[in-house]
Amino acid sequence: MKRYSTPTRFAENRPLSASFFKTAGTHIAGGVNGNLRYFTPFPITFKKAKDAWLVDLDGNPYVDYLLSYGALMLGHGHPVIKEAVQNVWDQLGTSAFGAAHPMEWEMALELHKLYPSMEKMRFTNSGLEATLFALRLGLAFTGKTHVGKFEGHYHGSHDHVLVSVNPDLDQAGNPTAPEAVPETLRLPDYYLKHTVVLPFNDLPACEKILTKMKDQIGIVILEPFQSGYIAADQEFITGLRDITKQLDILLVFDEVKTGCRITLGGAQQFYHVQPDLTALGKVVGGGFPIGVVGGRGDILEFSSPQHAGKHEDIVFHSGTFNGNPISMAAGLATIRYLSQSNRFEDMVHRTQMLRKGIETLAQDYGVPFKTIGEGTIFNVVATNRKMTNYRDVASLQKETRMALDYLLMDHGVYSKPLNRFSLSDAHGKREIEITLDGFERSFSKLKSNIPL
Ligand SMILES: Cc1ncc(COP(=O)(O)O)c(C=O)c1O
Structure with a gap:
């Protein structure tokens, strides 16, 4: 050609x-x-x-x-989204409370129905914030220091995961034990040293790396479909779930791309595998900015401000527009529309x-x-x-x-x-x-x- x-x-x-x-x-x-x-x-x-x-x-x-x-x-x-957003203006009178409002709860219920693994959740404004918060939670929960991520997987633009997203093959090292390659200029050395790169769809190689570093790696994040279209083999993803459980490593599915797109319940429904944490974004905001971190209640509760104690005992999470009614309304309209029969x-x-x-x-x-x-x-x-x-x-x-x-x-x-x-x-x-x-x-x- x-x-x-x-x-x-x-x-x-x-x-x-x-x-x-x-x-x-x-x-x-x-x-x-x-x-x-x-x-x-x-x-x-x-x-x-x-x-x-x-x-x-x-x-x-x-x-x-x-x-x-x-x-x-x-x-x-889409008319249902236009109407939902217009209703926010007409009925609530604002685009942001910067405080709790009932639509956040409605959204949490809808998402929990589709993603039962998300017992509790928090809303953010982007997928990047969702994966960042998931990793912060996971490291605090396990008390470990390192994050495992897969070569070629994208989780948004923050330092822990701007590693080996698109590395040159001449720097990427051995396919079964990939090198951590920075994705951005002068990435602080800390992140290169604390992000362990794993090979997708290679269970024996992952098992070897994770077992060797089980005392350091607190959490592993992956796109269950790399870049949204390269499937994890069923044995790989089931095996990864088992291994991470055995080694006391948390598993995060980054479903920012795959959420409501592979199936309505995402890749976790497709594979019948429950991660400890899930990051959502994109579709669930109905065209407005959103991110969601959800998962095991005991992990999410680490961010609860109700816990007595000093603020350094709580995993910090906040954001001016988190759970804003426009994103909630558009997201709810989308999910409800897609949930109608055969849509x-x-x-x-x-x-x-x-x-x-x-x-x-x-x-x-x-x-x-x-x-x-x-x-x-x-x-x-x-x-x-x-x-x-x-x-x-x-x-x-x-x-x-x-x-x-x-x-x-x-x-x-x-x-x-x-x-x-x-x-x-x-x-x-x-x-x-x-x-x-x-x-x-x-x-x-x-x-x-x-x-x-
Ligand atoms: C799998 C995945 N995670 C995280 C992100 C980051 O999301 P956002 O662009 O909303 O920050 C993206 C964005 O494309 C993504 O595809």
Whole structure:
């Protein structure tokens, strides 16, 4: 297949995005509010969105598979969410109490129904805050000093977990005992020394590392589906649960991506495995900022201010907008909508239709793509091999997928280059047909090596 280098049509079709990116860079560092939002030659700037659709500054429409990194499970501007948020204004009169209100309790009940492992919980404003608090709780509860995390797994942008998210293979060391590689400039040495990197889907290697460091490692965090689409093998995740229990190490499922997307009850329902703690985010905020830490009551109670004693005896957690009524209302509306009969199953069915369509087209055009994933998330990968961990992802030939991504954007399909695909309730038959048409045109160009 041709080596594509400069996506010239991409730039030609988006002059306003190009010039906005330059303007934005004058006061916004790098022109983006998040490094993951950047891609070359410039990220697309959007001016509006509706249902499953995005429109960029230049007026180009796209079927949206990024969906704000999977958060918008009902699509853009769903009526039930608009109504729920409007009701907060009309009935409660405010967007924030900075104090307790009944909707927090309603949300806790709904989440407990879907995630029985979350006996108690706390709300935060992002997934990053949720994983940070989960780890703080776990270390305080166990009295140990080290965190175990898996190579290639992302848990948000805080120091303990900005380790070996996307390491260069020449620094990553032995696949069965990976090195801790910093993900950010001058990460304090403390975090590199206190974060132990584990190999995903390799139970014997994990058992060896965890057993050796059982007195130091207090808590292990993982994405049960790496990057939302690479499944843990059932034996791996069951085995990890057993080993961590035996070694008195807490286990956290970071379900910020997978929550309400693999099944409504997340990956833990899919695998029938109960973690000690769970981090949620994205979908459960219905398009507004949220994070949730939930789990064993005895662990969560470590943050209870009702415990007598000095403040250093309590795990600190606070946040101005924690549990704010807008996020609660939008999240509740989303969960209740998705819990109506067959809604979630229909979305999964549409996801499967789309994946099948892509794979059939890939075969017809002789291009090397397949889809992997579960529930309402998948990715399109240029390989026939089984994908089991970070090393498999890192050794993929990314150029072919990048070439596909630029073609897809020119044919009205957006997931951001190299990103996974998430579906929403607004992705109906029409959107799927348009998407498959975009894939067909893109595959046809890739096949005939037409330059971008
Ligand atoms: C698995 C996982 N954990 C944590 C986070 C961080 O969430 P947020 O971006 O809300 O801080 C993300 C974000 O993509 C995520 O995918």
